Amino acid sequence: MPRRTATMLASTLLLIALLCAGVLIKVPYAEMSPGPTVNTLGEHGGEPVLNIKDHKNYDTSGHLNMTTVRVTGADYRMNLVEAVYGWLRHDSAVVPHSTLYPDNKSAQEVDEQNAEEFSASQESAKVAALEELGIPVKSRVLVSSVVKDGPSEGTLHAGDTIKAVDGRTVKDPEGVAKLVTKHEPGEKVTFTVVPAAKAKAAEKANRQPSKSDEKNVTVTTKKAPDDGRAIVGIQPGAGHTFPFEIDIKLADVGGPSAGLMFALGIVDKLTPQDLTGGKFVAGTGTIDDNGKVGEIGGIQMKLVAARDKGAEFFLTPSGNCPSAAKDKPDGLTLVKTRTMDDAMSALKKIRSGDTDALPQCKAD
Structure with a gap:
C-alpha cells in the first residue's frame, strides 16, 4: 500500500475513533437555548394567558411577551461532541451542569422548585399590578412550607395563616x-x-377569619445546623386576598x-390606556410585591427568542444589562428596568414614539 494512502487511511480511522470517543464520553455540562415566548395579552393553548373576572377588562393591542429558556434535563448527560457543538453555536450556551441543577437535585425536585417559584411570581405580579393601579390588596402571613x-411537621401546615407568635401579632x-x-x-x-382549610373557607365566603377560627399551636425549637440559632422548621411567607379573580394560565413554564x-x-x-401602542415589547425579570424587578x-x-419572534423592545432587569448589551441581537432595543414604575414609564415612551429617551442597557 502506498505511504500516502496508508497515511490517509490511518488519519480517517483516527478521526472516526475520536468521533466515537466524543460520542461516548459524557461531560458534566448542560445546554441552554432560546425557549418559547408568549404574549401575556393573548392566548396560549387556546386559553387566555390572563383571565380576569368580576372586573371590567379593556381591549389591548401589541405584545407584552414573557420569554423562556429551554434547558437539557436534570438527568441528561451531554457527550463531548454535543458540548463542543453547543459552544460553537451562537444561539445556545453550554454551562456546568451544577449551574442549572445544584446540589445534585433530582429532576422531580427541580420541577417542584420551579413550579413553586412560578406560583410565587404570579402572586407577586398580581400584587404589584394592583398596587400600581391603586387597588388595595389584603395581605397575611402564612406558612409557605414545612421542613420534612x-x-x-404534623403541627403546622403549608397554608396556615400565622396571626401571632408568643401572643405578639406578626405583620x-x-x-x-x-x-x-x-x-x-x-x-x-x-x-x-388559622388552619389552612378555615382560612380558605373564610376567603371563599369573602370574610375575614374570626377568633373562633384560630387555635394555638406549640412547637419546640431546635438548633439550626449552620449557625446554632433556634428554628422551628417552617418557611414563612406572604399570602394575599385579591378583590377579584386574576387567573394566570401558562403550562410547562417554571x-x-x-x-x-x-x-x-x-x-x-385593567386600564383603558393601551400600554404598548400596538408595539411588540418583550421582557423578563422577577418582581416582588413592591414592584422591584430582579435579574x-x-x-x-431570551434576547434571541424575543428578537426571532419579532420584538423591537426588551425590558431588561438592570442587573442583567451589562451582559445583555455585550451581545445584543440587531434591531432589539434593551430597556434598563429596575422597577414596575420604570417599566410603565418606558412603555409610555414607546407608545408615544419618544424612544430616544429610553434608558438603554450598556455594556461595561
Missing part, C-alpha cells in the same frame, strides 16, 4: 423569624394560627422570571 422531619414573614430566634434551641414557641411581564399584562387589561438567568437566550 422538622419540629413543626410580615420577617417578624416570625425574629420572634422565633429570640428563643434558645429546645424552648417552646406558641403560634396562633421559575420566577415572568413576574414583570405578567404584572404589566394585568395592568394593560434572571439565561438573558442571552
Whole structure:
C-alpha cells in the first residue's frame, strides 16, 4: 500500500475513533437555548394567558411577551461532541451542569422548585399590578412550607395563616423569624394560627377569619445546623386576598422570571390606556410585591427568542444589562428596568414614539 494512502487511511480511522470517543464520553455540562415566548395579552393553548373576572377588562393591542429558556434535563448527560457543538453555536450556551441543577437535585425536585417559584411570581405580579393601579390588596402571613422531619411537621401546615407568635401579632414573614430566634434551641414557641382549610373557607365566603377560627399551636425549637440559632422548621411567607379573580394560565413554564411581564399584562387589561401602542415589547425579570424587578438567568437566550419572534423592545432587569448589551441581537432595543414604575414609564415612551429617551442597557 502506498505511504500516502496508508497515511490517509490511518488519519480517517483516527478521526472516526475520536468521533466515537466524543460520542461516548459524557461531560458534566448542560445546554441552554432560546425557549418559547408568549404574549401575556393573548392566548396560549387556546386559553387566555390572563383571565380576569368580576372586573371590567379593556381591549389591548401589541405584545407584552414573557420569554423562556429551554434547558437539557436534570438527568441528561451531554457527550463531548454535543458540548463542543453547543459552544460553537451562537444561539445556545453550554454551562456546568451544577449551574442549572445544584446540589445534585433530582429532576422531580427541580420541577417542584420551579413550579413553586412560578406560583410565587404570579402572586407577586398580581400584587404589584394592583398596587400600581391603586387597588388595595389584603395581605397575611402564612406558612409557605414545612421542613420534612422538622419540629413543626404534623403541627403546622403549608397554608396556615400565622396571626401571632408568643401572643405578639406578626405583620410580615420577617417578624416570625425574629420572634422565633429570640428563643434558645429546645424552648417552646406558641403560634396562633388559622388552619389552612378555615382560612380558605373564610376567603371563599369573602370574610375575614374570626377568633373562633384560630387555635394555638406549640412547637419546640431546635438548633439550626449552620449557625446554632433556634428554628422551628417552617418557611414563612406572604399570602394575599385579591378583590377579584386574576387567573394566570401558562403550562410547562417554571421559575420566577415572568413576574414583570405578567404584572404589566394585568395592568394593560385593567386600564383603558393601551400600554404598548400596538408595539411588540418583550421582557423578563422577577418582581416582588413592591414592584422591584430582579435579574434572571439565561438573558442571552431570551434576547434571541424575543428578537426571532419579532420584538423591537426588551425590558431588561438592570442587573442583567451589562451582559445583555455585550451581545445584543440587531434591531432589539434593551430597556434598563429596575422597577414596575420604570417599566410603565418606558412603555409610555414607546407608545408615544419618544424612544430616544429610553434608558438603554450598556455594556461595561
